[in-house]
Every structure is written in C-alpha cells, then in structure tokens.
Amino acid sequence: MSTRRLFMAIVVVALVFLGLVGTLIMMKPRLATQAEMVEPAGDPLQPDEMLVGYSIPEFELTDQDGRPVDQSILDGEITVLDFIFTNCPFACPGMTAEMLGLQSALKGTGVRFLSISVDPINDTSEVLREYGDSRGVDFERWSMLVGPFEQVRSIVRDSLNFHVGEDTSRQVVLEDGGTMANISHPSHLILVGPERQILGIFMYTDEEKMVELRSRARAAARAIH
Numbered sequence: 601m602s603t604r605r606l607f608m609a610i611v612v613v614a615l616v617f618l619g620l621v622g623t624l625i626m627m628k629p630r631l632a633t634q635a636e637m638v639e640p641a642g643d644p645l646q647p648d649e650m651l652v653g654y655s656i657p658e659f660e661l662t663d664q665d666g667r668p669v670d671q672s673i674l675d676g677e678i679t680v681l682d683f684i685f686t687n688c689p690f691a692c693p694g695m696t697a698e699m700l701g702l703q704s705a706l707k708g709t710g711v712r713f714l715s716i717s718v719d720p721i722n723d724t725s726e727v728l729r730e731y732g733d734s735r736g737v738d739f740e741r742w743s744m745l746v747g748p749f750e751q752v753r754s755i756v757r758d759s760l761n762f763h764v765g766e767d768t769s770r771q772v773v774l775e776d777g778g779t780m781a782n783i784s785h786p787s788h789l790i791l792v793g794p795e796r797q798i799l800g801i802f803m804y805t806d807e808e809k810m811v812e813l814r815s816r817a818r819a820a821a822r823a824i825h
Contacts, residue, residue: 639815639819640812640815640816640819643823644799644816644819644820644823645793645794645799645820645823645824646799647793647797647798647799647800648799648800648801651797651798651799651800651801654759654760654761654797654798655759655795655796655797655798656671656674656681656755656759656792656796656798657671657754657755657758657759658670658671659671659747659751659754659755660747660751661716661745661746661747661751661752662725662745662746662747663725663728663743663744663745664725664728664729664732664739664743664744664745665725665729665739666725666726669743669745671796673714673743674714674792674794674796675794675795675796676794676824677710677712677792677794678710678711678712678791678792678793678794678817678820678821678824679711679712679713679714679791679792680699680702680711680712680713680714680789680790680791680792680813680817681713681714681715681716681789681790681791681792682695682696682699682714682715682716682786682788682789682790682804683715683716683717683718683752683756683764683785683786684696684715684716684717684718684785685717685718685719685722685723685783685785686717686719686722686723686727686728686731687719687722687772687774687780688772688782688783689772689773690770690782691785691787691804694804694805695787695789695804696715696735698789698804698810699713699715699742699789700735700736700737701810702789702810702813702814702817703737703738703741703742705814706814706817706818706821709817709818709821709822710821710824710825711741711817711818711820711821712741712742712743713741713742713743714742714743714744714745714792715728715742715743715744715745716744716745716746716752716755717744717745717746717752718749718752718756718764718783718785719746719783720746720747720748720749720752722780723746724746725746728744728745728746729744731744732744752764753765756785756786760786760790760798762785762786762788763784763785764783764784764785764786765783765784766781766782766783766784767781767782767783767784768781768782769782770782787803787804787805788801788802788803788804789801789802789804789810789813790802791813791816791817791820793820794824799816799820800812800813800816
C-alpha cells in the first residue's frame with residue numbers, strides 16, 4: 601500500500617471513531633431523558649419495602665427568612681429533602697448541585713425541596729439565604745431550615761436511622777482562615793410523601809438513582825394533584 605493510501609485509510613478510521621464517540625455523547629442525555637419518561641413500577645406513594653414505617657417527626661425550625669417553620673411544611677406535598685451545612689466542602693456541593701438539577705427538571709410539577717442545616721452554630725437564617733441566592737435556589741419552592749441541633753439529630757438519627765455528629769478526623773477550612781470539625785451527615789436525597797412518610801432514599805452520586813428520583817417524584821406529585 602502506498603504512503604498516500606495508508607494516510608487516507610488512517611484518516612477514514614479516525615473520522616469513523618470520532619463519529620462513534622460523538623454519537624455516544626449525544627445518546628447519553630437522550631437515554632436519561634427516555635428513562636425519566638418511564639413510569640415507576642407500582643404506586644409511587646408506596647414507601648420502598650425497607651422504609652415502611654419511617655417518617656419525619658414533628659419539629660420547630662427557622663427558615664432562610666427567619667420565619668418559624670414546623671413539620672406542616674411537608675403535609676400534603678411531595679418533597680425532596682437533604683441535610684447540609686454551608687461550610688461543607690465534601691458531599692454538600694454535589695448534593696446541592698443535584699437538588700438544583702431537580703429544581704429545574706421538576707419545575708411545574710408541584711414537587712417541593714427542603715434543606716435542613718446540621719450546623720446551627722454557623723448557619724444562621726441570613727447565611728442560608730445568602731447561600732441559596734448565590735446558587736440560584738427558588739425560595740418559592742425550596743426552603744432552607746436551621747434550628748437546635750437536638751431537633752435535627754432527632755430527625756436524622758432517631759427517625760431516619762442515619763448518623764449525624766461532629767467528625768474530628770477531618771477539618772474544614774473557613775473563609776476567614778479558621779477551621780471547624782467536619783459534620784458527618786447523610787449524603788442522600790430523601791423523597792418524602794404527603795403524610796411525611798419516607799418514600800425513597802437516593803444516593804446523590806448514583807446517576808441512575810437520580811434519574812429514578814426524578815421519575816418517582818414526578819409520578820408521586822401527579823398522583824396527589
């Protein structure tokens with residue numbers, strides 16, 4: 601084979617390869633969208649088998665505007681819940697990013713969002729408002745709450761069976777140059793039903809679980825409206 605023909609053959613193979621790569625890249629979001637259109641099997645308001653009997657207890661916290669909020673914020677709604685703290689450099693940025701994606705994907709469905717801080721020392725209402733505003737949180741649909749740690753611990757540990765507490769093995773560097781101990785907390789997004797029952801728990805780093813959450817939340821909201 602001549603050098604020219606060899607060169608042309610290499611060019612053709614390279615173009616075919618790049619075309620396949622481009623096709624796969626284009627297919628990924630399309631496949632995710634198609635998966636979201638598939639209705640979840642079974643009743644979307646029926647808790648997952650391992651979660652039957654789990655629910656959010658009564659609480660009294662304060663929102664990003666300093667207003668008192670209790671458990672009734674969940675009544676009659678489909679809500680995606682997570683636990684964060686604004687100084688967190690570990691799981692929280694990714695969790696908030698996923699919540700923002702859900703906020704966009706579920707616009708118009710009636711699904712609401714709730715973030716509860718596990719750091720009442722640093723996360724005042726004003727801090728939560730600034731945190732949300734800087735990230736594009738729609739406070740008409742998404743509330744950020746803070747309050748006594750004992751109440752938050754009651755929700756996380758006693759009602760959801762997750763660990764929450766100070767993690768001295770990792771230090772968090774603050775904007776002012778100081779440090780604080782990390783706070784261990786759930787790194788899941790939690791789907792809550794209209795009677796405050798836990799419907800499902802979804803790991804934020806699992807793309808398939810996030811697709812499942814979007815589909816399940818959409819179907820659950822449609823079932824109650």
